[in-house]
Amino acid sequence: MAGTRKVIELFYDVACPYAWLGFEVLCRYRNVWNIDLQFRPAFLGGIMHGSGNKSPGLVPNKCLYMGKDLARLALYFGVPIVSPENPAEVKGSLSAMRFVTAVAESREGRQADVENVSRELWKRIWSGDEDITLPASLSEAGLKAGLPANEIEELLQLASSQKIKERLKSTTQKALDCGAFGFPHIICHVNGKEEMFFGSDRFELMAHCIGEQWLGPQPAKTSARM
Amino acid sequence: MAGTRKVIELFYDVACPYAWLGFEVLCRYRNVWNIDLQFRPAFLGGIMHGSGNKSPGLVPNKCLYMGKDLARLALYFGVPIVSPENPAEVKGSLSAMRFVTAVAESREGRQADVENVSRELWKRIWSGDEDITLPASLSEAGLKAGLPANEIEELLQLASSQKIKERLKSTTQKALDCGAFGFPHIICHVNGKEEMFFGSDRFELMAHCIGEQWLGPQPAKTSARM
Numbered sequence: 001m002a003g004t005r006k007v008i009e010l011f012y013d014v015a016c017p018y019a020w021l022g023f024e025v026l027c028r029y030r031n032v033w034n035i036d037l038q039f040r041p042a043f044l045g046g047i048m049h050g051s052g053n054k055s056p057g058l059v060p061n062k063c064l065y066m067g068k069d070l071a072r073l074a075l076y077f078g079v080p081i082v083s084p085e086n087p088a089e090v091k092g093s094l095s096a097m098r099f100v101t102a103v104a105e106s107r108e109g110r111q112a113d114v115e116n117v118s119r120e121l122w123k124r125i126w127s128g129d130e131d132i133t134l135p136a137s138l139s140e141a142g143l144k145a146g147l148p149a150n151e152i153e154e155l156l157q158l159a160s161s162q163k164i165k166e167r168l169k170s171t172t173q174k175a176l177d178c179g180a181f182g183f184p185h186i187i188c189h190v191n192g193k194e195e196m197f198f199g200s201d202r203f204e205l206m207a208h209c210i211g212e213q214w215l216g217p218q219p220a221k222t223s224a225r226m
Numbered sequence: 227m228a229g230t231r232k233v234i235e236l237f238y239d240v241a242c243p244y245a246w247l248g249f250e251v252l253c254r255y256r257n258v259w260n261i262d263l264q265f266r267p268a269f270l271g272g273i274m275h276g277s278g279n280k281s282p283g284l285v286p287n288k289c290l291y292m293g294k295d296l297a298r299l300a301l302y303f304g305v306p307i308v309s310p311e312n313p314a315e316v317k318g319s320l321s322a323m324r325f326v327t328a329v330a331e332s333r334e335g336r337q338a339d340v341e342n343v344s345r346e347l348w349k350r351i352w353s354g355d356e357d358i359t360l361p362a363s364l365s366e367a368g369l370k371a372g373l374p375a376n377e378i379e380e381l382l383q384l385a386s387s388q389k390i391k392e393r394l395k396s397t398t399q400k401a402l403d404c405g406a407f408g409f410p411h412i413i414c415h416v417n418g419k420e421e422m423f424f425g426s427d428r429f430e431l432m433a434h435c436i437g438e439q440w441l442g443p444q445p446a447k448t449s450a451r452m
Binding site for chain 2: 051052053054058059060061062064065068069072073076176179180181196198199201202204205208209216
């Protein structure tokens, strides 16, 4: 395909189910659009604190609607989101995102590992209502993602190192500096400019912005129908 | 067309530009989908207070993004939204929404008047950066909407009556009771059930929910292209 592939940076945290939708859509469109998708694991807690945003869970009507909205979107996007029994109890994602950051650091260049580990963590929390805070949980996600068993212990140690803590902090700060107030936070690099999108409901606009076409959240299914 | 038209209730306030997008899209789809669109002028201030939601304007990054997002959506939807010079200064919409409620009350059954007056008020505030609080402003909007000049004075008086205050309050309370936390708040009546949608970015899902097809925000343009 002619022309340089457009870089799209996806900032996310597995605590956020809307980010899971955006993540899966962009993964699917890597084979449809002329893009270079780059994962930017970051920390939602830091974004909320740094931007002064408040959790939607604090507004009861918004919280109720989100459950319904997510169930509808899960079907439409073909992503198996099941809200946890008690969303207010969703545990912190700091250790999980440090683990993902460690994977990104130690297996630099192997985006597939970052992708698979992130997906397994989302599956745990937003599909299976399972823990993502304990080392054993992260280890299990790593194994399911296909990481070599003998590397996982190392990755867990790396995840709690100062280097990784700083890297996660700096990615989160970069998102804040680029205007983030929640996830997914997506930056499209188009003709030397950064175009920022928030959420998983602006893909039609994003397609237009990068000169591509939106074929719905499940492009393979769409083209099969066409 | 076979089958009963599905009732769609649109709760809105002209203070909200996203509600303008939803309003125009649903007005366009009255000629495309088999729906009976019913306008429910309500008061955003009451929704925010009653639901405990906070204005997005309070989060600086969100506020910056909204300006960009609205400019993109305005183009994409073909609605002439231009953010006011100082959005934080947007005046209250209470008198404007009482005026719209008075139009709905006194010209019952003439949905076209409610539609036109609402659109003229949106144009003032979200296109022309003009006042919508003073009687002269409401009067001008009424004239542009094609209301008879000799009725406008009556409508302004009616707008400040207890009856209209109560009607606006009760519509706002109904929206809150149905889960609203912002506008547009849209209720689709499907097979005896109420399906609620928030925002102007769920029309694909809404179409699916009511058994219709989404053709983009400008269906006439879309079909012309097809």
